[in-house]
Amino acid sequence: MIPDRFAPVLEELHPLADRFEAAGHRLYLVGGTVRDLLIDARRDDFDLDLTTDARPDQIKACLEGWATAIWTQGERFGTIGAKLGDRVYEITTFRAESYADDSRKPHVTYADDIETDLGRRDFTVNSMALELTGGATPTLVDPHGGAVDLMQRVLRTPLGPEISFSDDPLRMLRAARFIAGYELEPTEQLVAAVKEMASRLEIVSDERIRDELDKLMTVDHPSTGLWFLYDTGLADQFMPELSLMRLEHDPIHRHKDVLSHTIAVVENVRPPHEQPDDRPPFDFRIVRLAALFHDIGKPRTRGYLEGKGTTFHHHDAVGARMTKKRMTALRYSNDDVAAVTALVALHLRFHTYRLGWSDSAVRRYVRDAGDLLHELNVLTRCDCTTRNERKARQLSKRMDDLEERIDALAEAEEIAKIRPELDGRAVMDHLGLEPGRDVGDALAFLLEIRLDEGPIGLDESKARLDAWWAARSDAG
Structure with missing residues (x-):
C-alpha cells in the first residue's frame, strides 16, 4: 500500500510515465525521494x-514535447536532465558502474533490469524504487530491504560493503552524512570495510569530497558523522588535521580534548530554522565550516607554561594559515576560503572584551569582521561549550552587551560603513595632491581618527589633515 503522501508526486509524474509506457518502456521513481517520502520528510523541494x-536517445524522444528544457551533459553516464516549470528531473538508464583501481571516474555499463540497477546503489535505504508504469497502482520495488532498514535505523549496503565502496569510494564519506542526517546505525561489516578501505578515497576527486563534506556539515546534527570520519580513519585521507586534534587541553586534569570541543562547537551552530527570530541571518554553511576549523592550529601551537598549564599561543593565526591551505586543497572557492579563514583568524578577538573595550575597540572589531560580523558573532557564541552554567551565562551576557553596543554605535555613526569623512578626491583637492601613495597614507591617517574618536566633522578632519601633512612635510 503506497502512503497517501506519495499522491502529489505520483500525480505530477503521471503524464511522463504515460509517455514512457506508450513507447514500450518502464519508468521508476528512485533514490532519495522514495526514501524521504517513506519517512514523511515533508519536503517540497525534490529534484525527481x-x-x-x-537508452539515452529513447529517453530524449520521450521527453520531446513534454519538457521545457532538456540537457545532455550526463548522457555519457546514461543521464538526461529535464525541466518542466520549476521542477528539475534526472532520468537515467538502468546501469551498473564501477571504478578501476586507479581511476577517478566511473566506468558505466547499462543494465536491463531494475534489480541490477538498485543493487549497484550506495545503501539499502537508497535502493528502493517505485514503478510508475505497468498498472494503475504504483509498485514499491525493494529487493534489499531498504524500507525495513529505514524504519529500524540501520545503514548497510545492498551488496557487500567491499563491493559497494570499491565501485565508488566516495560512498564511505557519504555514509557519515546518512549516519548523522537520518540517525542510522552502521553495521559492523560496513564500519570494518571503511576502516580497511579508507585509503581507496584517494582516487576520488577533491571536488566530490568537498561537496560531500559540505552536505555533512549542513545536516541538523552532524556530530555522529564527524565521529565516524575520525573513528574509521577516513578523515585522515582528506583532512588529517581532524585526528591531530584528538589531544587533551590538560593531560593532568583531563579537560575536554580539542576534537571533542570542536565537534561540540559545530553542533552548537544551529540551522537557521532553529535560530531566535531576533537574530540577524548568517551564512550557516560558512559558520559550520569555521567551527570545524577554528581550533585546527592548537596541536601545532601546544605548549606548557608553569602556573598556567597547557597553552596554545597564536593558534588563531596559525589555524588561519592551515585552514587556507586545507580548504584550497579541497578546491573550495576563493570566497569560501577567504570567509572561513577570516573567521578562524578572528575567533579569539572577543575574549578580551571582558577586560573592557572602548568604543574605538568596538569599531575596530566591526571593521575587521566586515561583512562577516554576524557570522563571527554566531561562531563566538557557539565556541562556548563549558558545562559551567555560570560561565556560559556570563559569556552570553557579554556577547549580548557587545551586540547592543554595536547596534547603538551603528545607529549613531553608521558603523557598518566606517570610512574617513574625506574621500580620496576630497583629500587630493584639499592638499593639492595627485593620485599616489600620499593620498593612501592620508586616508589611513583619517581612518585611524574615525576608528578612535568616531565622526569629528569635516572642518576638524581638514584641520587634523593639515597638521598631519605639515608634520610629514617637515620630516621629509
Missing part, C-alpha cells in the same frame, strides 16, 4: 530522480 530501461 527516475530510472528506466530506455
Whole structure:
C-alpha cells in the first residue's frame, strides 16, 4: 500500500510515465525521494530522480514535447536532465558502474533490469524504487530491504560493503552524512570495510569530497558523522588535521580534548530554522565550516607554561594559515576560503572584551569582521561549550552587551560603513595632491581618527589633515 503522501508526486509524474509506457518502456521513481517520502520528510523541494530501461536517445524522444528544457551533459553516464516549470528531473538508464583501481571516474555499463540497477546503489535505504508504469497502482520495488532498514535505523549496503565502496569510494564519506542526517546505525561489516578501505578515497576527486563534506556539515546534527570520519580513519585521507586534534587541553586534569570541543562547537551552530527570530541571518554553511576549523592550529601551537598549564599561543593565526591551505586543497572557492579563514583568524578577538573595550575597540572589531560580523558573532557564541552554567551565562551576557553596543554605535555613526569623512578626491583637492601613495597614507591617517574618536566633522578632519601633512612635510 503506497502512503497517501506519495499522491502529489505520483500525480505530477503521471503524464511522463504515460509517455514512457506508450513507447514500450518502464519508468521508476528512485533514490532519495522514495526514501524521504517513506519517512514523511515533508519536503517540497525534490529534484525527481527516475530510472528506466530506455537508452539515452529513447529517453530524449520521450521527453520531446513534454519538457521545457532538456540537457545532455550526463548522457555519457546514461543521464538526461529535464525541466518542466520549476521542477528539475534526472532520468537515467538502468546501469551498473564501477571504478578501476586507479581511476577517478566511473566506468558505466547499462543494465536491463531494475534489480541490477538498485543493487549497484550506495545503501539499502537508497535502493528502493517505485514503478510508475505497468498498472494503475504504483509498485514499491525493494529487493534489499531498504524500507525495513529505514524504519529500524540501520545503514548497510545492498551488496557487500567491499563491493559497494570499491565501485565508488566516495560512498564511505557519504555514509557519515546518512549516519548523522537520518540517525542510522552502521553495521559492523560496513564500519570494518571503511576502516580497511579508507585509503581507496584517494582516487576520488577533491571536488566530490568537498561537496560531500559540505552536505555533512549542513545536516541538523552532524556530530555522529564527524565521529565516524575520525573513528574509521577516513578523515585522515582528506583532512588529517581532524585526528591531530584528538589531544587533551590538560593531560593532568583531563579537560575536554580539542576534537571533542570542536565537534561540540559545530553542533552548537544551529540551522537557521532553529535560530531566535531576533537574530540577524548568517551564512550557516560558512559558520559550520569555521567551527570545524577554528581550533585546527592548537596541536601545532601546544605548549606548557608553569602556573598556567597547557597553552596554545597564536593558534588563531596559525589555524588561519592551515585552514587556507586545507580548504584550497579541497578546491573550495576563493570566497569560501577567504570567509572561513577570516573567521578562524578572528575567533579569539572577543575574549578580551571582558577586560573592557572602548568604543574605538568596538569599531575596530566591526571593521575587521566586515561583512562577516554576524557570522563571527554566531561562531563566538557557539565556541562556548563549558558545562559551567555560570560561565556560559556570563559569556552570553557579554556577547549580548557587545551586540547592543554595536547596534547603538551603528545607529549613531553608521558603523557598518566606517570610512574617513574625506574621500580620496576630497583629500587630493584639499592638499593639492595627485593620485599616489600620499593620498593612501592620508586616508589611513583619517581612518585611524574615525576608528578612535568616531565622526569629528569635516572642518576638524581638514584641520587634523593639515597638521598631519605639515608634520610629514617637515620630516621629509
